[in-house]
Amino acid sequence: MEPFPKEGESAAAAEPSRGAAPSSGVVVQVREKKGPLRAAIPYMPFPVAVICLFLNTFVPGLGTFVSAFTVLCGARTDLPDRHMCCVFWLNIAAALIQILTAIVMVGWIMSIFWGMDMVILATERRCRATDGDLH
Numbered sequence: 225m226e227p228f229p230k231e232g233e234s235a236a237a238a239e240p241s242r243g244a245a246p247s248s249g250v251v252v253q254v255r256e257k258k259g260p261l262r263a264a265i266p267y268m269p270f271p272v273a274v275i276c277l278f279l280n281t282f283v284p285g286l287g288t289f290v291s292a293f294t295v296l297c298g299a300r301t302d303l304p305d306r307h308m309c310c311v312f313w314l315n316i317a318a319a320l321i322q323i324l325t326a327i328v329m330v331g332w333i334m335s336i337f338w339g340m341d342m343v344i345l346a347t348e349r350r351c352r353a354t355d356g357d358l359h
Contacts, residue, residue, distance in 0.1 A: 258302055264314035265341055266291055266299035273346035277339030284335035285322035291342060292316050 268276070268291060276287030292315030295301065301311050318338065325331030 260303065261314055261318050262341070263302035264295075264311045264318070265338065265345060266294045266301050266311075266315070267345050267349040268294050268299050268342060270343070270346040270350055273339075273342040276342050277336075280322070280335040280339035284326035284332045285319040287339050287342070288315060288319035288322055288335065292319065 272291075272294065276291050278287070279290060280287035291299075292312050295308055295312045295315060303311055303314075306314075322331040322335040322338065326335065
């Protein structure tokens with residue numbers, strides 16, 4: 225009886241006798257395609273992002289509304305080719321969608337996920353800043 229592969233190990237790595245092909249050196253890159261509303265979420269400082277997540281959790285859309293003003297204060301987004309006023313209004317539109325659809329719970333769930341995305345983006349920003357990649 226052959227042992228099962230360990231957790232995190234592929235079946236090919238567990239059984240080298242099967243003649244697994246050596247690594248071909250192919251680099252695969254995965255890039256997330258974001259819509260305009262999702263790409264308009266600003267890269268904020270971590271404490272501000274956590275506050276926005278907290279606000280979005282208890283009052284749907286409020287944290288998104290607050291985050292819109294960080295764009296006017298210079299927060300970067302994934303929409304560098306758009307004017308900051310356009311990105312501001314995209315964030316206001318996202319906040320209004322969250323507020324108006326909170327009645328049927330869709331907006332509340334969207335609001336919480338939006339806040340989680342803000343924290344994730346702030347964490348990425350913090351990691352890049354410590355690596356020296358943020359200009």
